[in-house]
Amino acid sequence: MRAYDFSPLYRSAIGFDRLAQLFDAAQRGDTQPSYPPYNIELVAEDQYRITMAIAGFARDELEIETERDTLKITGRKPKEDAQKSYLHRGIATRDFEHRFQLADHVRVTGARLDNGLLSIELAREIPDTLKPRRIAIDAANTAAILERQAA
Numbered sequence: 001m002r003a004y005d006f007s008p009l010y011r012s013a014i015g016f017d018r019l020a021q022l023f024d025a026a027q028r029g030d031t032q033p034s035y036p037p038y039n040i041e042l043v044a045e046d047q048y049r050i051t052m053a054i055a056g057f058a059r060d061e062l063e064i065e066t067e068r069d070t071l072k073i074t075g076r077k078p079k080e081d082a083q084k085s086y087l088h089r090g091i092a093t094r095d096f097e098h099r100f101q102l103a104d105h106v107r108v109t110g111a112r113l114d115n116g117l118l119s120i121e122l123a124r125e126i127p128d129t130l131k132p133r134r135i136a137i138d139a140a141n142t143a144a145i146l147e148r149q150a151a
Contacts, residue, residue, distance in 0.1 A: 046124040055116040056093040
């Protein structure tokens with residue numbers, strides 16, 4: 001695998017350390033488990049939905065937790081006392097833990113379980129202090145300069 005040097009991109013960018021960490025983690029080849037299967041959907045400009053196929057799990061066997069910039073979804077099945085004899089076992093009901101890295105200002109707004117699909121709603125909510133704002137040019141200084149030039 002090739003190693004890429006992203007340092008030229010950071011010469012004029014300040015505070016993108018987290019982006020560099022994400023690139024490094026992706027290059028290391030840390031793979032996410034493929035179970036359970038999931039979709040990530042862009043619902044609107046700043047709204048997302050993660051849908052996981054978790055057939056066989058009840059609400060009380062699932063846990064959704066956010067901490068800082070990580071969303072963790074965990075499914076734990078209780079151990080079965082009686083051993084069942086399967087002729088074919090195609091429905092996987094093993095325990096799982098899935099982690100998603102969330103961008104800045106993305107938060108979970110809701111979750112629902114319907115027909116074996118767990119849907120987690122996310123929204124990017126940028127604080128007003130971080131939104132672009134127009135800065136007015138002070139007209140008082142300009143008027144004082146014009147008065148001095150007239151005199």
